[in-house]
Amino acid sequence: MALFLMTDPAHYEVCYQINPWMRPTTWREDRDACLAGAKAASGALRAALKAIGAQVETVEAARGLPDLVFPANAAVVLDGRVLLARFRHPERQGEEAIFRSAFCKLKTRGVIDEIVDLPEDLFHEGAGDAIWDQGRQLFWAGYGPRSSKGALAVLKDVFGREVVPLELASERYYHLDTCFCPLTGGEVLYYPPAFTEAALAEIRARVPEELRIEATDADAEAFCVNAVNVGRTIVMAKAPPALRARLEARGYDVREVDLAPFILSGGAAYCMTLRLDRTSQPAAASIAAE
Ligand code: ARG
Secondary structure, three states: OOEEEEEOHHHOOOOOOOOOOOOHHHHHHOHHHHHHHHHHHHHHHHHHHHHOOOEEEEEOOOOOOHHHHOHHHOEEEEOOEEEEOEOOOHHHHOHHHHHHHHHHHHHHOOOOOEEEOOOOOOOEOHHHOEEEEOOOOEEEEEEOOOOOOOHHHHHHHHHOOEEEEEEEOOOOOOOHHHOEEEOOOOOEEEOHHHEOHHHHHHHHHHOOHHHEEEOOHHHHHOOOOOOEEEOOEEEEEOOOHHHHHHHHHOOOEEEEEOOHHHHOOOOOOOOOOEEOOOOOOOHHHHHHHO
């Protein structure tokens, strides 16, 4: 069964700007309504995950750390091993201690086995920039705006799996999970303008054309590439109908959740969660286990 980490949104807000999507002014104009909307949206995402049989662990909210609601950035997790993140921006660095203590508690309970630190001179923003591809048994690893290229060698050392480097070309698509989503059927939903030519060549070398689903500007701007895929279900923010139809034509069950209050901070379904039960078992076995 899939197991996710989410954060209580009680202290969520948009009060600084570290990516071009963040709208502190919009938030300030109607703080109470925005927070109420965020709580509802987070609850709806949690309900959508539970409806597909997933379990959710919760990190408590912390005042002054609004982006704690994006636990995908907390760590990379595979086979019970947790590689803790180091954030590029000072605004988010206070989250490191909170997530560390959350993982320590999960370790005490036997939910995870091991916690590993990143060397001090490197930045890495967790599963937002290191996406496990179950079918291909590799990490797709974004770098540039947030994560250091040097952290990719650490990923390889810590997890012992292939790491495919994908340089991100734009500040708007600053984490890999905003523009790249491998699906259980072997397809990859991705937004080509977010990548350098070298990164596109890496993707095209590994994913045959019939499995490449190119997101449009509208799909990417709606944060629909930032999706959670469990088995044949994909949970995502409100989707352009054409994207929904393309995914349904490939046999996916698309569940939309209104995540507008989190898009105001540059995040949506994938980054509001962190999958804790990922294992490097062959795809067939793990899809059955989902
Ligand atoms: N405001 C957050 C930031 O800029 C949003 C993070 C979204 N996370 C993600 N993995 N895309 O860091």
